[in-house]
Amino acid sequence: MSLIEFHPVTRRWFEQNLGKPTSAQEQAWPAIRQGRHTLIAAPTGSGKTLAAFYAAIDQLIVRGLAGELPEETQIVYVSPLKALSNDIHRNLDIPLMGIQSELEKSGLAPVKISVMVRTGDTTASERQKMLKKPPHILVTTPESLYLLLTSSGGRAMLKSVRTLIVDEIHAVLGDKRGSHLSLSVERLQALTGQHLQRIGLSATQKPVKMVANFLVGNRNILDGKPDCVIIDTGHRRRLDLHLEIPKSPLTAVMSNEVWTELYERLIELIHQHRTTLIFVNTRRLAERLALALAERIGEEHVSSHHGSMSKEHRHRAEQRLKAGQLKVLVATASMELGIDIGSVELVVQFSSPKRIAAFLQRVGRSGHFVGGTSKGILIPLSRDDLLEGAALFDSIRRGELDRIIMPEAPLDILCQQIVAEVAHQEWEIKNLYELFRNAYPYRNLT
Helix, strand or coil, rough: CCHHHHHHHHHHHHHHCCCCCCCCHHHHHHHHHCCEEEEECCCCCCCCHHHHHHHHHHHHHHHHHHCCCCCCCCCEECCCCHHHHHHHHHHHHHHHHHHHHHHCCCCCCCCCCEEECCCCCCCCHHHHHHHHHCCCEECCCHHHHHHCCCHHHHHHCCCCEEEEEECCCCCHHHHHHHHHHHHHHHHHHHHHHHEEEEEEEEECCCHHHHHHHHHHCCHHCCCCCCEEEEECCCCCEEEEEEEECCCCCCCCCCCCCHHHHHHHHHHHHHHHHCCEECCCCCHHHHHHHHHHHHHHHHHHHHCCCCCCCCCHHHHHHHHHHHHHCCCCEEEEECCCCCCCCCCEEEEEEEEECCCCCHHHHHHCCCCCCCCCCEEEEEEECCHHHHHHHHHHHCCCCHCCCCCCCCCCCCCCHHHHHHHHCCCCCCCCCCHHHHHHHHEEECCCCC
């Protein structure tokens, strides 16, 4: 399917600004427009997020032009990172403003589609504002979705939701955060009392059928098959990868001599590229490395980014990186997922990231645009690192991914969600049991 079935205004903006749809977009749009549950597995930079959003935006525009778009929350987009939420908010504004401009040129009435972000960084005044005047599109995190489902105002806002988009779904599936989100989604389904279309997005999913089961829940699995359209265009994209070993011998603990050598090599790489993103595995190392580089190339060219930093510092670092004002950003996993930072030319990974998917996600931050080539260097810091790095590169060469191990029915998470749900309304025990058993991790709950 091409853009032919979209409204002429939304079709025109896309063609003028983005050209032809990607394979993931062309394959996903028919299913999304039919209201089907849809899982999109496609490489970083293939337009997955826009594939989900653009079909939904087009439907909002059509309803708005027909005078059938109330001021209610229609779409909830859940992302695992606060930084990703802020980025999606900005990226939604661009097509929405462009479509408004096209409406004006066509002599059509304006359709104002509102977008708001609700994360742990959202101020109290902003939270009150969205409860009084709900946005059409709500961008949030798994934790903030839970909190909204646990407040009267939040439940009133979410009652009208028709579409749920879960981005980077693989990032939550392998731990209790995913169990928690699965229960929240079933509570959201029960709250809306209508068909809740679920759209999942990720570049690295294995096994993809299990991810689809997790997305749709047990009520939508028949004879072991999920009622879900799976768009799988693979996870591989053009990669330029190198494993770089320091000249000094690797030992169990890095010597000052080796660190000095690494700093010199990093500065050489930084000067060879417009923007470099360095990933490390600990916040302490992020601070140490950023400080060492700032002393050598100037504080104005270097920044760090991790979860313990203030919202303002993180936001400023992201904006400076996107604007090309930074030469280098040193980050932990806080910058790993989905953030649109196309100006990055090189990703350097210090030490093994422990997972194939994590390395691919991090390297994918460079050349993060359709048709881009991801350029990455892995620098081992010990002999163990070197061994893991060699295995990692071999796995990538063979097209392998880590197998996601999903926690089975963690009861501490279940207790938390039960208390939150019965705080708002009375439930028959059997009905509450059936509600929570619809969450895929709890399918075998006795």
